[in-house]
Amino acid sequence: MGKILRKAVFGLDPEQAHRAAIRSLALWGSAGAPFGGGPEAATPVTLAGLTFPNRIGLAAGLDKDAEAIAGLFALGFGAVEVGTLTPRPQPGNPRPRLFRLVEDEAVINRMGFNNGGIDAALARIARLKRRPGVLGINVGANKDSTDRVADYALGVTRAAPHADYITINVSSPNTPGLRDLQSRPALDELLAAADAARGTTPLFLKVAPDLDRAGLEGAIRAAIDHHIDALIVSNTTISRPPLAAAQAGEAGGLSGKPLQALARAKLIEAREIAGGQLPLISAGGIDSPDEAKRRIDAGAVLVQVYSALVYHGPALVRSIARALA
Numbered sequence: 049m050g051k052i053l054r055k056a057v058f059g060l061d062p063e064q065a066h067r068a069a070i071r072s073l074a075l076w077g078s079a080g081a082p083f084g085g086g087p088e089a090a091t092p093v094t095l096a097g098l099t100f101p102n103r104i105g106l107a108a109g110l111d112k113d114a115e116a117i118a119g120l121f122a123l124g125f126g127a128v129e130v131g132t133l134t135p136r137p138q139p140g141n142p143r144p145r146l147f148r149l150v151e152d153e154a155v156i157n158r159m160g161f162n163n164g165g166i167d168a169a170l171a172r173i174a175r176l177k178r179r180p181g182v183l184g185i186n187v188g189a190n191k192d193s194t195d196r197v198a199d200y201a202l203g204v205t206r207a208a209p210h211a212d213y214i215t216i217n218v219s220s221p222n223t224p225g226l227r228d229l230q231s232r233p234a235l236d237e238l239l240a241a242a243d244a245a246r247g248t249t250p251l252f253l254k255v256a257p258d259l260d261r262a263g264l265e266g267a268i269r270a271a272i273d274h275h276i277d278a279l280i281v282s283n284t285t286i287s288r289p290p291l292a293a294a295q296a297g298e299a300g301g302l303s304g305k306p307l308q309a310l311a312r313a314k315l316i317e318a319r320e321i322a323g324g325q326l327p328l329i330s331a332g333g334i335d336s337p338d339e340a341k342r343r344i345d346a347g348a349v350l351v352q353v354y355s356a357l358v359y360h361g362p363a364l365v366r367s368i369a370r371a372l373a
Contacts, residue, residue: 077118
């Protein structure tokens with residue numbers, strides 16, 4: 049049955065399949081998730097004053113508009129991160145913009161922060177009857193913004209009453225110039241504004257795996273200076289390791305198995321630089337319980353997955369949670 053379902057899903061355009069998955073999860077959640085419970089029971093983990101039911105979270109990007117939170121928690125996630133959300137709605141980049149690299153167990157996307165705007169998403173979050181795990185809200189800037197720092201501050205202000213934590217996303221490669229905000233002094237200005245806007249809500253910072261050591265060190269020092277509670281290492285990569293799929297030349301951020309070695313190496317580098325002063329969350333290429341264990345051994349407190357669900361299915365969530373218990 050799993051092979052038949054996968055064949056049917058892979059017969060759809062990737063973005064159509066993504067929308068179908070979100071609709072199915074939303075319906076499942078609204079029905080009370082009759083065939084699944086909440087987060088997989090495991091040893092709880094405390095980070096930034098929050099209690100995570102287990103160590104596995106959903107990375108931002110799957111549920112951009114906070115439509116399927118209940119259904120996603122029912123898959124077993126201890127944390128679900130929605131977004132990226134921008135102050136105003138925006139359509140994102142022209143299609144096609146999402147590509148499966150089946151031979152490589154990878155995905156390339158150049159979505160461009162397509163979302164219905166933060167206010168619409170927060171209205172859906174406010175209607176949630178139950179939140180069995182930790183909810184993160186990932187915020188970004190509009191593509192045509194004339195003041196991106198103000199966009200982030202507004203996103204943090206709006207999200208703070210609704211989020212267990214907020215992630216500052218300055219590492220997407222699909223909004224022109226956005227990654228420049230990872231460099232000081234731009235990052236200092238942005239994080240100072242976000243810190244002032246958050247109230248008591250924990251703030252996480254998500255960085256790209258393409259930062260060199262000096263860039264990563266600058267981002268970590270800025271995060272520590274501005275009281276960021278955790279660093280997510282990492283987002284998609286613009287680098288291209290050897291790939292077999294015909295879509296390998298598509299522009300955008302690469303995720304999935306080919307990102308595995310780079311994401312793990314950047315986690316180790318971040319651990320060395322941070323020296324225990326900043327908790328680390330690992331994302332990128334985590335596709336098995338063994339790889340998740342490697343990330344914890346390399347210094348991560350929590351892990352996040354997304355692209356691996358495309359190739360390994362939702363059962364991966366509980367298998368990782370159990371392995372890390």
